[in-house]
Amino acid sequence: MSGVILSCRQIDPVKLQCKIDLKQLFPVTKKRERERFEKKWEAFLESDPCNKDVFKREGDYLIYQSEQLIPTKVDNRPPLLLVLGNPASHSVK
Secondary structure, three states, X not given: OOOOOEEEEEOOOOEEEEEEEHHHHOOHHHHHHHHHHXXXXXXXXXOOOOHHHHEEEEOOEEEEEEEOOOOOOXXXXXXXXXXXXXXXXXXXX
């Protein structure tokens, strides 16, 4: 997956599993930003009790769960699109 920073796959009707390639996000030219990320990682995990259930690290990948709510029912009413912000960790958990 050369050049792909973020990939997501559906793991059930609502949940997504997303994967960020930290080498792509923080290339060699952004060494300071990667060091800053590494220093803050543990504090971030501890900042919310649900974070350890939602976020994890595997090598150079940050893997996390998110939500995507797409209705499947179709009827004669006009469709409505709602765009919401990032889901809260406790909602994803």
